[in-house]
Amino acid sequence: MEANHQHAGYVFNIQQFSVHDGPGIRTMVFLKGCPLRCRWCSNPESQDTRPELAYNPNKCIGLAACGSCLKACPHKAIRPADNDKPAVDREVCRRCFNCTTACPTTALHTFGQLMTVDDILAVVESDNVFYSRSGGGLTVSGGEPLLQGDFTLALLKEAKRRRLNTAMETSGYAHWQTLAEACRYLNTLIYDIKCLDAGRHRTHTRLPNQLILENFNKVTAAFPDLPVLVRTPVIPGFNDTEADIAAISDFLKGRAGVSYELLPYHRLGQQKYEFLGIEYPLGGTSLNEATLARLQAVKNQKQY
Numbered sequence: 395m396e397a398n399h400q401h402a403g404y405v406f407n408i409q410q411f412s413v414h415d416g417p418g419i420r421t422m423v424f425l426k427g428c429p430l431r432c433r434w435c436s437n438p439e440s441q442d443t444r445p446e447l448a449y450n451p452n453k454c455i456g457l458a459a460c461g462s463c464l465k466a467c468p469h470k471a472i473r474p475a476d477n478d479k480p481a482v483d484r485e486v487c488r489r490c491f492n493c494t495t496a497c498p499t500t501a502l503h504t505f506g507q508l509m510t511v512d513d514i515l516a517v518v519e520s521d522n523v524f525y526s527r528s529g530g531g532l533t534v535s536g537g538e539p540l541l542q543g544d545f546t547l548a549l550l551k552e553a554k555r556r557r558l559n560t561a562m563e564t565s566g567y568a569h570w571q572t573l574a575e576a577c578r579y580l581n582t583l584i585y586d587i588k589c590l591d592a593g594r595h596r597t598h599t600r601l602p603n604q605l606i607l608e609n610f611n612k613v614t615a616a617f618p619d620l621p622v623l624v625r626t627p628v629i630p631g632f633n634d635t636e637a638d639i640a641a642i643s644d645f646l647k648g649r650a651g652v653s654y655e656l657l658p659y660h661r662l663g664q665q666k667y668e669f670l671g672i673e674y675p676l677g678g679t680s681l682n683e684a685t686l687a688r689l690q691a692v693k694n695q696k697q698y
């Protein structure tokens with residue numbers, strides 16, 4: 395595919411100075427859109443491919459003092475609520491985002507901006523000095539970055555041409571051709587394997603794991619020199635058993651260049667569900683530290 399710097403894609407966040415998602419100091423570029431619906435997802439604003447309206451009532455100064463959003467909405471999707479603050483009727487909202495432009499406090503804001511490859515790389519390259527000292531660079535994430543496949547490929551290809559170190563976080567749920575082409579432009583692939591049980595995978599993420607596992611087998615066969623970091627988010631009631639982690643460790647065994655990491659479940663994304671008017675699917679669930687320690691021991695025993 396020809397690199398096209400004018401290629402544009404929907405980005406919901408760019409996070410500089412990240413140190414957890416690839417080597418060194420990195421800039422994370424989060425792309426919108428994901429085919430999965432993991433019940434624990436810390437980035438609910440990533441899932442819908444289109445821009446979304448977020449409303450944080452804590453930032454609203456009140457209808458008596460402001461009320462700009464009521465006047466700005468051409469579809470009457472914003473109405474006064476009991477507490478001198480507005481409420482958004484999402485059934486009626488047409489995502490025109492007039493209200494976000496009118497809101498003086500960013501209580502109403504948009505998740506998802508259209509950005510070109512050049513726009514993004516201008517931000518990424520502003521930290522070049524930190525990458526050269528730390529071995530860091532660009533990490534593309536999401537959402538599922540391969541859902542906006544052409545855009546992600548254009549971004550990675552141009553990043554590589556500019557000699558940036560590149561990494562990508564993926565769920566693995568993607569067309570093989572797109573994933574394979576992305577691998578050609580990557581220094582590190584970060585690949586989630588969430589659960590080997592097909593039924594549980596489907597009930598908790600909406601989709602089966604067959605394509606993810608097939609793609610993983612193809613990646614390790616076709617790109618034996620590409621470092622792959624496999625990660626499993628440990629989610630209570632989904633995959634937090636010794637049998638689950640042992641099964642994934644065994645699946646990875648004997649594959650060159652593959653390392654494995656467990657990610658403890660966290661609820662950092664919970665507030666964003668409220669901003670989007672979505673109920674948080676996991677409620678008050680939390681991960682027991684003793685369970686995590688036991689699962690780490692299983693993983694370490696299997697030499698990962």
Ligand SMILES: C[S@@+](CC[C@H](N)C(=O)[O-])C[C@H]1O[C@@H](n2cnc3c(N)ncnc32)[C@H](O)[C@@H]1O
Binds near residue numbers: 435535564660
């Ligand atoms: C938001 S995802 C984006 C990349 C891709 N969609 C995926 O799932 O691999 C980035 C990482 O965050 C992890 N993650 C998401 N929600 C989490 C949560 N509540 N607790 C711990 N890890 C979480 C995912 O498992 C994945 O490794």
Ligand code: SF4
Binds near residue numbers: 447469
């Ligand atoms: S995005 Fe448009 S339609 Fe939706 S609430 Fe705001 S102004 Fe109204």
Ligand code: SF4
Binds near residue numbers: 454463497499500
């Ligand atoms: S425009 Fe913003 S600050 Fe003003 S009333 Fe609406 S949500 Fe509140």
Ligand code: SF4
Binds near residue numbers: 428429432435437536
């Ligand atoms: S695959 Fe990643 S981005 Fe998609 S829903 Fe699951 S955790 Fe969220």
